[in-house]
Structure formats: C-alpha cells, structure tokens
Amino acid sequence: MKKRFLMIVLAAIMVLALSACGGGSDEPAAPPADTGSGAAAETPANEPEPESGDPVTVGFIYIGTVNDGGYTQAQHNGTVALQEEFGDKIKTVWLEGIDDTNTQAASDAAKQLIDQGASIVIGTSFGFGDALNELANSGEYDDITFLHFSGSYINDHNLGNYFGAMEEPRYLSGIIAGLQTETNKLGYVAAYPYTEVKIGINAFALGAQSVNPDAVVNVVYTNSWYDPAGEKQAAEALLSQGCDVITQHADTTGPQLAAADAGVFAVGYNLDNSGLEGLEDAFLTAPIWHHEVFLKPTISAILDGTWTPESYYGTLADGYIDLAPLTKNVTDEAKAKVEEVRAQILSGEFKIFTGPIEYADGTVLAEEGQSLDRGQIWTIDQVIKGVNAPE
Amino acid sequence: MISPVRITKRDNVPPRKTAFILTISIVLALIFSGIVLLFFDLDPLKVFGTIVTGALGTPMRIEQTLIKAIPLTIASLGILVAFKMKFWNIGGEGQIMMGALCASYVALNHGDLPPSVLLPLMAAASVAGGGVWALIPAAFKAKMGTNETIFTLMMNYIIIKIVMYLQYGPWKDPASKGFPKIPSFSENAVLPDVFGLHIGWIFMIVLTIAVFLFMGYTKKGYEITVVGESLDTARYAGMNVPVIIMVAMFISGGLLGFVGFVQASAIEKTLTWGLSSNYGFTAIITCWLARLNAITTLFVCLAFALLLQGASYIQLSMNVSSSIADVVQGVILFFVLGSDFFLRYKVKWVGLKNAVEARVYHD
Numbered sequence: 176m177k178k179r180f181l182m183i184v185l186a187a188i189m190v191l192a193l194s195a196c197g198g199g200s201d202e203p204a205a206p207p208a209d210t211g212s213g214a215a216a217e218t219p220a221n222e223p224e225p226e227s228g229d230p231v232t233v234g235f236i237y238i239g240t241v242n243d244g245g246y247t248q249a250q251h252n253g254t255v256a257l258q259e260e261f262g263d264k265i266k267t268v269w270l271e272g273i274d275d276t277n278t279q280a281a282s283d284a285a286k287q288l289i290d291q292g293a294s295i296v297i298g299t300s301f302g303f304g305d306a307l308n309e310l311a312n313s314g315e316y317d318d319i320t321f322l323h324f325s326g327s328y329i330n331d332h333n334l335g336n337y338f339g340a341m342e343e344p345r346y347l348s349g350i351i352a353g354l355q356t357e358t359n360k361l362g363y364v365a366a367y368p369y370t371e372v373k374i375g376i377n378a379f380a381l382g383a384q385s386v387n388p389d390a391v392v393n394v395v396y397t398n399s400w401y402d403p404a405g406e407k408q409a410a411e412a413l414l415s416q417g418c419d420v421i422t423q424h425a426d427t428t429g430p431q432l433a434a435a436d437a438g439v440f441a442v443g444y445n446l447d448n449s450g451l452e453g454l455e456d457a458f459l460t461a462p463i464w465h466h467e468v469f470l471k472p473t474i475s476a477i478l479d480g481t482w483t484p485e486s487y488y489g490t491l492a493d494g495y496i497d498l499a500p501l502t503k504n505v506t507d508e509a510k511a512k513v514e515e516v517r518a519q520i521l522s523g524e525f526k527i528f529t530g531p532i533e534y535a536d537g538t539v540l541a542e543e544g545q546s547l548d549r550g551q552i553w554t555i556d557q558v559i560k561g562v563n564a565p566e
Numbered sequence: 567m568i569s570p571v572r573i574t575k576r577d578n579v580p581p582r583k584t585a586f587i588l589t590i591s592i593v594l595a596l597i598f599s600g601i602v603l604l605f606f607d608l609d610p611l612k613v614f615g616t617i618v619t620g621a622l623g624t625p626m627r628i629e630q631t632l633i634k635a636i637p638l639t640i641a642s643l644g645i646l647v648a649f650k651m652k653f654w655n656i657g658g659e660g661q662i663m664m665g666a667l668c669a670s671y672v673a674l675n676h677g678d679l680p681p682s683v684l685l686p687l688m689a690a691a692s693v694a695g696g697g698v699w700a701l702i703p704a705a706f707k708a709k710m711g712t713n714e715t716i717f718t719l720m721m722n723y724i725i726i727k728i729v730m731y732l733q734y735g736p737w738k739d740p741a742s743k744g745f746p747k748i749p750s751f752s753e754n755a756v757l758p759d760v761f762g763l764h765i766g767w768i769f770m771i772v773l774t775i776a777v778f779l780f781m782g783y784t785k786k787g788y789e790i791t792v793v794g795e796s797l798d799t800a801r802y803a804g805m806n807v808p809v810i811i812m813v814a815m816f817i818s819g820g821l822l823g824f825v826g827f828v829q830a831s832a833i834e835k836t837l838t839w840g841l842s843s844n845y846g847f848t849a850i851i852t853c854w855l856a857r858l859n860a861i862t863t864l865f866v867c868l869a870f871a872l873l874l875q876g877a878s879y880i881q882l883s884m885n886v887s888s889s890i891a892d893v894v895q896g897v898i899l900f901f902v903l904g905s906d907f908f909l910r911y912k913v914k915w916v917g918l919k920n921a922v923e924a925r926v927y928h929d
Contacts, residue, residue, distance in 0.1 A: 268882055276840040279833045283630060290626045291882050370743035556744055
C-alpha cells in the first residue's frame with residue numbers, strides 16, 4: 176500500500192514542481208484574458224460589460240480541424256476575417272476536433288472557452304446545439320452570448336442561431352452537373368438523412384433536372400459530418416455505380432479527391448478548392464460560405480450592447496453564401512445558364528422550391544406555381560423524384 | 567537467443583527503488599515530450615505548467631477534471647475486479663453502453679416517475695444490463711474455456727451497433743427533423759448536483775471504498791484473487807471456479823454498466839452511441855497503473871483526468887493543435903507504463919561475451 180501511495184505522491188510532486196517552474200513564466204501572459212471574463216462569469220450582476228481596452232474574447236467550437244479543406248476551414252476563414260476586422264478589440268480563440276455526437280464534449284468545450292475568458296461562444300456544428308442550449312438557459316451563463324450555427328435553438332436573452340439558404344448555390348451547382356454529366360448519374364456523398372441535408376440534395380437534383388430531365392442523383396449517407404476516409408469510400412461507391420459528377424454534403428475533400436482519381440468532375444462544398452493539387456481537372460465549383468458576412472455585424476452588435484437573439488438566414492443576395500468561381504472545367508453553356516439563373520435568384524424572380532415538385536414516393540412537395548418559403552423548406556423530410564437515397 | 571541483457575522477474579521492490587524508477591520515468595517522459603514540443607516551437611516548461619493550471623486553476627477547471635475522473639474511476643474499479651481474476655475484460659465499452667441502454671430504456675418509458683423511484687430503477691437496470699453483458703463471455707469462459715479477450719472485445723461492437731441502430735431508427739426523436747438523436751430524458755431522470763457537481767462524485771468515492779473492502783476483506787474477494795493467482799490452487803481448495811468467474815464478471819460488468827447510467831443521466835441526458843467516450847478502454851490503463859488496488863485506482867484516475875483536462879486546456883490557451891496535445895499525452899503514458907515493466911522485471915547488462923558463454927554452458 177505505502178509503496179503505491181508513494182508512487183502517486185511522487186508523481187504529483189514532480190508535476191507540481193514543474194508547474195511551479197512553468198507557472199512563473201505563464202503568469203504574466205495569462206491574467207489579462209483570465210481576469211477579464213473569468214471574473215465576469217462569476218460575478219454576473221456587477222459588470223456585464225467588459226472594461227473598454229480589454230479585448231472581448233470570442234470562442235469558437237469546431238468539429239474538424241481548421242485546415243480540413245472544407246467545412247471547418249470555411250468556418251475558420253470567417254473567424255480570421257472577424258479578427259482582422261476588429262483588431263485588438265476582440266480576441267478569437269477556438270477548439271478543434273470536438274465530437275458533435277455527445278453532449279459532454281460540446282459542453283466541456285464551451286465551458287473551457289468561457290473559463291479562458293470567452294464572453295461569446297459560437298458552436299459551429301449542429302450537434303453542439305443541445306449543449307449550448309442547456310448552458311444558455313442554465314442561468315449560470317447569462318453574461319455569455321451563445322450563437323449556434325445550423326440549429327434552431329433560440330431564447331430571449333443570450334442564445335441565437337444562424338444559417339444560410341444553401342439551397343440557392345446548390346441548385347446552381349446542380350445545373351452545371353446536369354449539363355456536364357454523360358452518364359446522367361450524379362453522385363451525392365451526404366452526411367445524415369436529416370432535413371438540412373435533404374434540402375441540399377433536393378435543390379441539387381432540381382437544378383440538374385431543370386437542364387437535364389434524365390439526370391438522377393444517387394445518394395450515399397456516411398452518418399457523420401466529418402469522416403475523411405468514409406467520405407472517400409462513399410464517393411468510390413458512387414463512382415462504381417457510374418456517377419460521373421460527384422458532389423457532397425460532408426466536411427472534407429475526400430469525395431473531390433476520389434472523383435479526381437477516377438477522372439470525373441467534382442462539385443465541392445464549403446470552400447473553393449480549385450487550387451488544390453490534384454483537383455485541377457476535376458473541380459467545377461462549390462457552394463460556399465462567407466461566415467464573416469454574419470459574424471462581423473453580429474459581433475459588432477454584441478459589443479455595442481444592441482444585439483438581440485435572432486435566427487439569421489443568409490442568402491445569395493446577402494453574400495453570406497455563394498457559388499465559388501466557376502473553373503476552366505465548366506463549359507461555356509453551363510456558365511451562361513448559371514449566370515442567367517443566378518440573376519433571377521438575386522432579383523427574387525426565381526425561388527428554388529417552386530412547384531410542381533413531387534417526393535420520390537409520389538406525394539406532393541409543392542403544387543404547380545407554389546413557392547416554398549423558409550419555414551416550409553425546413554419541413555422537407557424526403558428526397559424528391561429522381562433521387563435514389565437509402566432511407 | 568543470445569542477448570547482452572538478462573531479464574528476470576523481480577520479487578519485491580523496495581519503496582526507495584520504486585520511487586527511483588518512477589521518478590526516472592517521469593523525468594524521461596517530460597524530457598521526451600519536451601523535445602517533441604520544442605520541435606513545434608513551444609516552451610515545454612510553460613506547456614507543462616499550463617497543463618496543471620488548466621486542470622486545477624479555477625473551480626470550473628477542477629469541476630471539469632472531476633467530471634472526467636468520475637466515469638474513469640468507476641470504470642477502472644469494474645475492470646479491476648475482472649483483472650484481479652486475470653480475466654481480461656476488454657469489453658468495458660460495451661458494458662458501459664449496455665448499462666446506458668438499459669437505464670435509458672427506463673428513463674424514456676417511465677420519465678414521469680418521481681426521481682426517488684426513477685433514478686434507483688435506472689441504476690438497477692444499468693447494473694443488471696452491464697452485468698449480464700459481461701456474464702455472457704464469463705459463462706462461455708467458465709463452461710467452455712473460450713478466450714475472453716476476443717469475446718469481450720467483440721461484445722463491444724455488438725452493443726455499440728445496436729445503440730446506433732436504435733439511434734438511427736426506432737428510438738430516433740420524431741422532433742429532430744430526421745437527425746439521428748434519441749429524445750432527451752425528462753428532468754426526473756437527471757442525477758442531481760451535490761455541492762455544484764453531479765452526485766456521481768459521491769458514487770465514485772463510495773464505490774472505491776466498497777471495491778477496496780470487497781477485494782481485500784471478503785471471502786468472495788479473496789476467492790477472486792486466488793482464481794487469478796492459480797486456478798489449480800483454487801480448485802484444490804474446493805472453490806467453485808465457474809461460479810466465482812461468473813460472480814466476479816457480473817460485478818465487473820455491473821460497475822461498468824453503472825458508469826453508463828451516470829453518463830447518460832448526469833452528462834448526456836440521453837443515450838448516444840458515442841457515450842462511452844473510450845472510458846472502458848482508458849480504464850484498462852488506469853487500473854493497471856494502479857496495480858489493481860482500488861484506492862490507488864482512485865488517485866491514478868484523478869491524475870489521469872488531470873492530464874486529459876490539462877491537455878485539452880493547452881489546446882486553447884497556448885494555441886497548441888489537438889494532435890500535439892495527444893502526442894504529449896502519449897509520450898507521458900508510454901514512459902509511465904514502461905516504468906511498470908522495470909518495476910516488475912530486473913534488467914541486467916551482462917555483456918555479449920557473458921551471454922554467449924552462458925549460452926554455451928546451457929547447450
């Protein structure tokens with residue numbers, strides 16, 4: 176017994192001794208951030224606004240790594256732009272690789288950010304929503320502003336959400352795919368059979384069908400937002416079915432690389448990967464995010480104290496979402512068509528989900544002449560005709 | 567084989583030697599992880615210091631450290647009972663999931679019961695579930711002599727896939743718009759806080775003492791140890807070995823199942839297939855480091871949780887990528903686990919010449 180205790184005690188002493196050496200050099204650096212909001216978190220009533228001069232810490236929770244070539248990198252580009260915009264008025268910090276399938280991971284991450292001084296916590300994956308909602312409504316973090324990307328949680332004082340009408344650029348990318356396919360089979364690597372994903376699949380299919388009535392979209396679900404290997408495998412499965420344009424609703428470059436390997440076209444997602452090595456002859460375009468378009472005014476409003484919780488839904492017209500510049504691989508015909516439809520979307524003349532649209536099982540999604548609004552779009556729970564997706 | 571070093575088993579290591587070997591291993595761990603950090607242009611001393619302040623610096627950090635220590639400790643206690651019997655229970659993950667599944671079944675279907683009834687029911691269901699899940703490989707081992715390592719390992723995948731199936735299918739929350747998640751528990755099914763931390767910390771302490779007493783001071787505990795030391799001795803002493811194996815594994819699985827209940831109720835507030843968070847595997851390391859002693863296990867788990875929390879803290883405070891934090895953790899573990907080898911075995915440099923001569927004599 177004694178021996179074992181000695182082991183532990185010794186281990187502890189060693190670590191503590193080192194911390195004492197390390198602590199010395201650590202102290203001067205840490206306090207500004209620590210005292211700034213650590214104190215704010217513990218004494219809610221006294222000082223809701225941080226002292227001017229101290230930067231406000233904005234903390235991001237990421238599901239992937241900031242250089243994943245896709246989703247998280249796009250999120251992080253927004254963060255970097257935000258930091259540049261506000262200079263020393265804010266300090267952006269982030270945690271990468273946070274699992275979004277269990278609440279503990281997200282909750283730990285948020286608490287960690289708050290502990291390190293963050294007074295604004297931004298969770299950038301759907302699965303972080305439950306944890307943020309719980310913390311925001313716990314009463315313990317009323318001084319902290321929580322923002323959630325892609326979810327619908329909102330409260331009346333410190334929790335808002337944001338997202339974009341990705342169906343618009345997805346439709347446009349579908350036009351290109353529909354025009355450039357030779358087999359009339361388009362492959363779609365999708366994360367989950369969840370509404371957001373089905374909206375994207377349907378929009379892409381509608382775009383393709385608008386120029387090529389014979390085009391079908393084959394879908395493989397990876398059941399993960401972020402799975403580099405799984406996404407590549409899913410793309411390979413689609414390629415073996417004869418798909419000659421591959422697109423994706425998943426975080427990494429896996430599907431694009433698989434398409435390039437097979438010598439077919441790829442429509443990316445999240446980021447303009449046209450410059451990525453190996454994709455030169457495959458990459459067509461990608462529906463992309465400009466997160467700074469939301470973040471800049473929102474953070475500014477929070478700093479001014481004028482922010483109230485909202486459910487933001489950025490559009491092509493807002494510049495929050497876009498289609499990456501069309502590459503040399505896109506035909507002139509497709510370029511012209513995309514420009515035409517894009518102008519109609521921007522002017523409000525054309526809405527993506529305009530009837531008649533039927534679900535794959537024959538039920539009606541939109542009647543002839545009916546255009547779905549945001550609320551209606553977000554009730555979509557099936558794929559449309561011309562899409563083959565496992566249920 | 568001719569080798570210039572000779573390895574022999576140590577009988578008893580004097581405390582001073584233990585301390586010496588351990589100190590050396592920790593120093594080496596720090597030096598090597600320091601070199602790794604230098605490669606990435608980081609100040610090692612600052613990183614190590616920050617790991618400690620990151621785990622213990624504020625009440626919130628201490629809370630986060632303890633939240634990780636609770637499931638790890640209880641899981642380690644469960645693994646300990648099996649390992650004491652030299653039954654290599656690698657199925658901790660699965661037993662945690664099974665416990666969580668059973669507790670969740672009760673919570674989701676009887677969420678309107680008052681907490682005083684619901685929570686004990688969930689706990690009982692989780693212990694029974696985890697216990698039975700461990701009993702299956704135990705029964706096969708006891709009756710047919712199957713290899714428990716492979717068996718328990720495979721049982722993990724079965725239950726994780728079952729939970730995945732439930733999450734993506736029958737138990738999917740209808741309100742989630744097709745996103746694969748199981749509905750959250752009602753308030754009644756959530757474990758209460760005691761002094762600002764969920765009540766699991768009390769379970770952790772009570773169970774540590776209980777397992778310590780059980781293994782050291784009860785007949786069953788003694789029998790389990792004897793079976794682990796020598797099957798023949800156990801049989802010769804007239805012990806009913808199959809029954810002992812099954813009882814021990816039920817206790818082991820039951821403790822792990824209980825972890826599932828604590829995590830589902832206090833942390834996730836629902837069931838998810840990622841719930842076990844590798845605690846079932848990490849527990850193997852911690853209880854082994856603790857030399858299968860329950861009290862030591864508690865302290866090793868606290869130290870381990872400190873390392874986990876500290877490592878996630880440096881990611882943020884020092885802008886260290888998560889992979890570097892993992893590398894540091896891996897290096898430290900490698901050396902501390904490596905030192906265990908030197909505590910159990912004596913390694914002597916005999917020189918190549920002597921080794922060859924010894925070989926000649928033997929031949």
